[in-house]
Structures are given as structure tokens and as C-alpha cells.
Amino acid sequence: MKKFTLVLFMTGILLVSGVFTTLAAEAPVTITWWHIEIVENQIALWQGLADEYMAAHPNVTIEITGYENENFKTKLTTVMQSGAPPDLFQSWGGGVMNEYAKAGLLLDITAYLDKDGWRDTFAPGALGVYSFEGKNYGVPRDMGMVGFWYNKELFAKAGIDNPPATWTELLADVQKLKDANITPIALGEGDKWPGAFWWEYLATRIAGQAGFNAAYSRKGSFTDAPFIQAGEKLQELVALEPFQSGFLGATWGVDEPTLMGNGEAAMDLMGQWAPGAFNDSSIDQKGLGNKLGWFPFPMVEGGAGGPADALGGGNGFTVGKNAPPEAVDFLKYISSVDSQVAQAKIGLSLPVVVGAESGVTDPMLKLVQQGTAAAKYFQLYYDQAMPPAVGSVVNDSVQGLFAGTLTPKQATQAIEDSAAQEIK
Amino acid sequence: MSVNDSYRRKILKKNLPRIFQYIILFVAVVIVIIPIVMLIFGALKTRGEFMTRPYTLPIPPNWENFARVLKMPGFWSMLLNSFLVMLATTSGVIIICSMAAFPLSRMKFRGQNLIFNFLTLGLMFPITLAILPVYLMVRQMGLTDNLWGVILIQTAFQLSIGIVILCGFFRSVPSELQDASYIDGCNAFSFFWRILLPLSRPALAAVGALTMVTSWNDLLVPLVLLNSDSLWTLPLGTMQFQGQYGVNLALIAAFVILSAVPAVIFYLFAERQIISGLTAGAIKG
Amino acid sequence: MKKNSFGQNVQTLPRMTNPVRRHQDRMAIMIFLLPALALFLIFLVYPIFQSVYYSLFSWKGFGPAVDFIGLDNFKRILTDRIFLKAVGNGLLIVVFSLIIQLPLALALALMIGRSLRGRAFFRTIFFMPYILSEVITGIMWMILYNPNPNRGFINAILTLIPGIKAIPWLGNTSTVLMAIFVVLTWKFFGFHMLLYLAGLQNIPPEIEEAALIDGVNNRQMITYITIPLIGSTIRTSIYLSVLGSLQVFALVWIMTKGGPVNASEVMSTYMYRFSFVRFQLGYGSAVAVVMLLISLLFSLAYLRLVRQTDYLN
DSSP states (O other), X not given: OHHHHHHHHHHHHHHHHHHHHHHHHHOOEEEXXXXXXXXXXXXXXXXXXXXXXXXXXXXXXXXXXXXXHHHHHHHHHHHHHTTOOOSEEEEOOHHHHHHHHHTTXXXXXXXXXXXXXXXXXXXXXXXXXXXXXXXXXXEEEEEEEOEEEEEHHHHHHTTOOSOOSBHHHHHHHHHHHHHTTOEEEOOOGGGSHHHHHHHHXXXXXXXXXXHHHHHHTTSSOTTSHHHHHHHHHHHHHHHTOOBOTTGGGOOTTTHHHHHHHTTOEXXXXXXTXXXXXXXXXXXXXXXXXXXXXXXXXXXXXXXXXXXXXXXXXXXXXXEBTTOOHHHHHHHHHHXXXXXXXXXXXXXXXXXXXXXXXXXXXXXXXXXXXXXHHHOSSEEEXXXXXXXXXXHHHHHHHHHHHHHTSSOHHHHHHHHHHHHHHHOO | OOHHHHHHHHHHHHHHHHHHHHHHHHHHHHHHHHHHHHHHHHHTSOHHHHHHOTTSOOSSOOTHHHHHHHHOHHXXXXXXXXXXXHHHHHHHHHHHHHHHHHHHHHOOOTTHHHHHHHHTGGGXXXXXXXXXXXXXXXXXXXXXXXXXXXXXXXXXXXXHHHHHHHHHHHHTSOHHHHHHHHHTTOOHHXXXXXXXXXXXXXXXXXXXXXXXXXXXXXXXXXXXXXXXXXXOOHHHHGGGGBOSSOBOHHHHHHHHHHHHHHHHHHHHHHHHHHHHHHHHHTOOO | OEEOTTSOEEOOOOOOOOHHHHXXXXXXXXXHHHHHHXXXXXXXXXXXXXXXXXXXXXXXXXXXXXXXXXXXXXXXXXXXXXXXXXXXXXXXXXXXXXXXXXXXXXXXXXXXXXXXXXXXXXXHHHHHHHHSOXXXXXHHHXXXXXXXXXXXHHHHHHTTSTTOOOOOXXXXXXXXXXXXXXXHHHHHHHHXXXXXXXXXXXXXXXXXXXXXXXXXXXXXXXXXXXXXXXXHHHHHHHHHHHHHHXXXXXXXXXXXXXXXXTTTOOHHHHHHIIIIISOOHHHHHHHHHHHHHHHHHHHHHHHHHHXXXXXXX
16 A cells, blocks of 8 residues: 555656646747847858757747847837847947946846856957956957058058058058058048047057056046047048048948958058958959958057057847846857857857857958957957947047047047046 | 011010920939939949949849849838838828818817917927837837837827928818808818818828828837837838948848839829819819 | 908808807817827827936936936036037028028929929929938938049039039038038928929919919919918928928938038937937937927917918908
8 A cells, every 4th residue: 555655656746747847848938139230141140040049949939130230229229218128139348238237137147157167168358348347248259359451452552561560650651652642541430430449549559458447447537648649649640631532421331341342542440340341342342352461550659558459349249137048048059169160150250269260261350360369458449348428429539630620638638528427 | 577587586485484494394303313313223233333333324234132122031021011001100190180280270269379389299309319208108008019009109290290281271271161161051070071171182192192201211110119020111121231330232222212112103193093083172162 | 341361352151159069169179189189198298208307317218317417408408519509500401491492392393383294203203302211312412422533423523624623522511511401402392392282283273364364474473373372381381391400310310420520410410419329318308308499489489470470361
């Protein structure tokens, strides 16, 4: 009798636990995922990864929506207002992400990263961009440094044998190009952020990490000497008139890549996405081919920055506060080495996961990636690193430097005023 | 001076203004059409060609962009959604605006001015900012990710323009007509329905055309309210060709042309209907 | 003697004062106004109140608004050089629209409105710019304005004239506002033309026939008969044009974002930048409130002026 009861009891438990496990396993989960890719093979890559994951986890549905950049920002702002963010979404990290984190709209995934060594798969600098006050809210998938993309043929035509290593050499090269009737620099300052790269790099070279941190932590100020000097150096460049006609109204989206891709300008200070854009905008869709070279931003004589310091940024995904654990699991899935290699192969990302570097085959992009990985001080673009209001003031003020409507003192003062108000 | 000369001069004098008019119109057409022609050319080029040489003739024409757009899985559903939203919004606007404009322009009552001024507020507040609280409201009503949410918002924000235009037109109908109809036994409703509306066909058509265009091109409201891409309208479709790092102008051009064509066709068709109804409306009692 | 809208004396009939009809009328009025008022109260009044509320705070746009600063936002707005420039640019656009865009639309409407061969063709062509979305309009005109004569059609034509160099229309602070105004005219004159055409269709043909029999010539016809008869349409068109000019946004944002260095800044781009780029929604809301007040001021003043004219008739 007792034995029978025991057997019955055990069967009962087995049955019940069996039922429960099945129920739990089949509880359907939906993950909303917003990205900003529009190129077909990039969309296909994300969809492919989602399909694979859904096949392996039948109770999970992943709803993907791809948005255009500006529209994405508008949509995200409205959705954030309602306090119901999507589960996984595109993020550039830094200031904007910090605001969302402060408002409690993001999921803290620090614990997930600590488990099973997930954290260590990422290049630490890149991962740091998606953390705030010691907690992680997302992971990167792409990180690269800004550098000079240049036309080797045009440089040779102007008699420039080697890319410039110092600021003085750069100015001299600009003059050589002008003398050879070649537009030295393509710049879409209508968009404001391409020009900001110039000033931010000068500031990085002159102020160094210590200088920036001092100003950003509010122990120092953005009106400190290095930042003003950065403005003065920029004025030296602007005085040479090295840009294409009408550059103040030109855009990154159309003008810069068209000029570079068709060999009408010699160099462009831009990020890792540049070659793809150059190719697409060229008349034969092939771009400069092996006429395209890359060199890092030159050293500024007397500057406190180091030669391996880099300005740059990239893309990643952050997790919304309502996301189910499956969302973080999926995030882990798309951050695998294989996924990163696949992304690198189609030019979607410059990998940030250790071991995925092999996916980068283009020699120029390899240079960029190596530079990024080797950077001791990696500075996120100011308009991402700092609160959005300050970043916007930086972009606007630098445009004033390019237009000659602001002096370096005035420009840095505007930035400092904004920083004082926003960074607390 | 022979008779023939003076006769010729008279004909010329009579026709000169007409010829002059045609010249002006022709020049205006050319100026107006340049960007549109460039758009059409652009759609027939490859992306690189369009970026590098925007205004040259597309020879040979590249039909691939059009083909790609037509083959896009979402294009036809977006077209349908745009159509539904446009029809609903336009009908709603015409009906609600004509109803509201009637007492505001043809009757006298206390608070009339206040209500009229109130209803013009839609013209004074930037919709890009209004969308933030509107989204919250629509969300509370449970109408996000629903075409009806889009229709309601579009209608609400088009009311001011419609009311202002229709008030202006309704006012120009002679009051004797209204008085006479009342004596004949009409009340407000039948006057409105049987006399005022048919007489105001051109104005209603104008409001309809303007609303149609605004609804068809509206990007902000569908962008913010809709999530599922099965509900997307055409303007959201152009997003697929604009990336963070580049813009495929040629594809956008093809897409825009293919989006505009149904709207233009529908407008021409609707206009013809209205015009044919005009001759009927011109017969006054 | 009472006069009708055409200035002729008419005999009026005694008005009926049936109390039942009066009550019916009041009901009728309410029913007619109800849908519009309802939609308005829900979807427009609420956002306006919200904005007025947030304009008193320093607020990032999410989470509750906690940092009450009273009228500080408004003080900052009214002393900001850039905002004042935006208002100035807005007024310039208003004035230029009134003296260029509207007469142009009227002239074209008059030409097409008459029995002219190919009316429908011209009507459709001139309405096309309005049919195109603002986004694509902005993009196309940016291409047209390209400073490189190989790319920009306008400069290509311009440089055909010997001695004239290409002008960077959107990159030069002195030409950018004018360049944008050309685009605005191109885009919106069809809107006003449509209004005038509708107004012209409302003129009973008997009046024109009678005038012709009386021997008026073309110019007299237009000046003394046609234009006065579409007077209310013209007044409506002016009203909408001013308000539309004050609110203009998408075209300017797409083409220049208000730049370069605020040369083409208007109130709505200023508002957009602070709200959506700088995440300073309290300030942005205050800008919206100021825009509302300016528009309201114009509207009340204009309507009072216009109402007098209408009542005099």
C-alpha cells in the first residue's frame, strides 16, 4: 500500500512538473526590436539572426522594425515620453543613453554581463560607452575611430609623398593641393557634426584626456586654454579656404561622399562608414578602389594628447526597462563572434567582440579597427558623450567658427555655459 | 494705310493679350516643372549617376528603380493604407468642417466669435510639438498602432483650415437665398443640405483637395502612432532608402513618383466629378 | 434700403420670429458645431494646455516635470538674439509671401479661370508642387541649389552668363533666406491658386455677361467686378498665408536646419532644435506658447479688421 502511494505520489509530481515545464516553456514572449539599417543585406542579416533565434526558441517572437535615422530619433522621443520603450533598440551610447538611464527607462543588464564571462567578450572601451555610473544598459556592435580618408592619386598629383604627421604638415599639404587646383577637403558643414570632428580632434590632441576630463567633470572648464587653442588652430585651417564652395550649406548625406567618391576632393575627416558611402555615391558605384587611403589625425605640436588617442563612436543596442529576459538572451546571441564576423563582412559593423576582427577584410578598415583597438584614450564624439543639449551647442558653436561668426573664446564660452547648466 | 493693315492691327490687338498670357503661362509652367522633371530623370538613373550628374538626361533610362519599388513587399500595402486613411480623413474633414462653418458664417448667436477664434487654434500651434501630448492621449485611448488613431488626429488637425476656408465661402452666398428658403418651409438642416452644400461645391472640392494632399504626405502622425509595418503609409516607406550614413536618392525619387501618381489620378478623377456637378449647382432656384 | 452682396438695392421681407424655430435653431447650431468642437477639445486643447504647463518647467521630456522655474523660459526666449532673428525671418517670409506669392497665385488663377484652352492642364501642373511632399521638395531643391555648376541646375544656367560665378545659395548667409523663400513660393502658390479658382467659379456668369454687354474692358472687369467678388476668398487666403508663414517648418529644417549659423532660423526650427535635439522640452514648449500667442494676436486683429469690412457690406 505504502509503495503504491509512493509511486502514485511520484507520478503525480512528475506529471505536475511536466505540465508546469511545458507551460513555462510555451509561455509566449514577444520582443520588439528597432534598428536603423536600411540597406537590404543589412536588414537581411538582422532578420536572419532573428529567424535563427526564433527557430531555436519557438515561444519567442521577435518583431523587427527598421527606421530612418532622423525619424527614429523622433519616434523614440515620443515613445520615451510615454514610458514604454521598445525592448531592444539602436543606441549611440553616451549622453542620450545616460538621460534615458537616469529616467529609469532602461534595463540594467550588469548582472547578465557578469554571468558566464559575457562581459569579457567585448573590447572594454567600447562596452564602456554603453554604461552609466557603473551599470551597463546595452552593448556595442560597432566602434571605430574618425580619421582622414584620402585620395592617393590626388595627393601624388599635388606632390605630397606621405600623409601629414603633424598639424603644420597638414596645413602645408592643404596649400599644395590648392596650388594644384584640387579641392583639399570635402566638408558637409550644413549638418554641423562633420565640422565638429575637426575641432573635437584638435581639442583631443591639445587638451588630452586629462584636459577633457577636467572640463567634463566640472573641475576645469571648456574655456580653458587648450579648448581655445583648438579653436585658433581651426581658424588657421579655415583661413586657407580648403573646402569646396558652399560648404556651409553642404551635407554629409549627399555632398561629401559625392565629392570624395568621384575624386573631386582630396580628403575627408570621417568615420568608419565613409568608404561605403563614397562607393555608393560615385558614378560607377565603385568609388576610389585602391586609390583610397587612410591616415590618423595628425599630432598637434605642443599638445598634451598622445598619438594613440582617438575620437570616434559607433552603434549598439540598449535594452528597454520592460524587456523580458529573452531579450537580453537574444542580445547575447547577436553579439556572438560569428554574428560580428558576418556584420563585418557586409560592412555593417567594425567588430567590438574579441576574435571577430577576422571579419574585416578591407585593408583601410583594418587600419581603422587596429587604431580603435589600440587607443589608450578613446573619446566618444562630443555630441554623444555629453548631454544632448551640450552636444548640440558644440555643433552649433563650431559651425560659428567655420563661418567666422564666432571667435574661439565665444565658441568655448557658449559650450562652457551649456555644460555648466546641463552637467551636474 | 490700307484697310487690310488696320484690320490686321485690330486682330493682333485683340489677340495680343491672349498670346501674352500664353507666354507667361508657358514660362511659369517651365519654372514650376523643372524640379519635377529632375525628379523623374533621377528615378531613371542609378544612385551614383543621380548624385554626380543630377540634371542630365537619363540615357539610357534605368527602369530598375521603379521595378524595385513595385516589387517591394510593403509598397502595395502602404498604398492601400494611405488610401484608406486619406479617404476617411478627407470625408471626415469635409463633413465636419462644412457642418461647423455653417452656423459660424450664416447665423448669429452669442459666443460666435469666441467659438470661431477657438476653432482657428489649429493653425497656430506647431504640430511637431503637439504630437508629444497627442501621442500620450492616443495611447490612453488605446488607438496606437491603429489606422483610426491616425485618421482621428489627421482630421482634428485639418479642421481649422477647412473651417476658415468654408466660412469664407459660405458667407458669400446671398442671404436672400437663405431667407427665401426659410419662407418656403426649409429649416436649417434642409437649407444646409439642399441648397448651401450644392452651391459650395467648388469650395468643398478645394478643401477636399487640400486635405487629400496633406493626409497623403503626412509622415509625422503615422510615424509616431504606428508600429506594425503592415499598417505603414507611403511616407514611411521612403525611410527604407534613407540611412544613417547615406541616402539613395534615385530609389527615393522612384518611390515618390510612384506614390504621387495614385494621388494625382484620384485628384483628377474627383475633380472631374466635382466640375460636372458644378453645372447642376449653378442653377439657382 | 438693404443692399445685397453686389451692392444692389433689394426689398427685404419681414423676418419671422417663431420661438419654436428659434429653439430649433439653437439645437441645430449645437449639433452642427459638436463634432468639430469635440475633436478640438480632445486633440488640440489638451496639447496646448500641456505645453503651457511644461513651459513653466525645465524638463527633459520624460519622467515627471519637477524643476519649476516659472517664467524663466519666457525671459530667456525674449532676450535670445537667435530667437529674435527667427521672429524677424518669419516676418520677412510673411511680408514677401503677401507681396509676391499671393499676387502671383491670383494672376495665374485669373488667367486660367477664364475660358482658356488647356485650363485643366495648367491647373494640374500648377498644383503639382503642392502635391509633392515637403521632404522630397526640400531634397530636390537642395540638389538644384548645389554650388557646383555640374550638379546644381540653377548655377549651371547662371554660369552660362559670362562673368557670373556660381553662388552657394544655401551656404551663404546672405542668400539662404531668399533661396528658401523661392522654394516656399514654388510649393505653396498652388494652394492659393486653388482657393482663388474656387472663388472665381462662384461668380455667377450672368454678372460678367451683363458687364460685357455694358461694354467694360478686361482691366475694368478684373478691377471692379472680379476681384471685389472674390474679396472674401482673398481675405481668407491672406489670413492662411500669414499664419502658414509664421508656422513654416519642414522645408526649412530639411534644407538648412535653420542655418548656416542661424541665417535661416525661423520660430519652428528654433523650437524643434530645443525640443528634439537638445532635449529641453520645457523651453521648447515655451517657444510653442510664444508662437501661439503671436499667431493669436495677428488672428484677432485681422479678424476684427475683416469683420468690419464684411459688416459694412
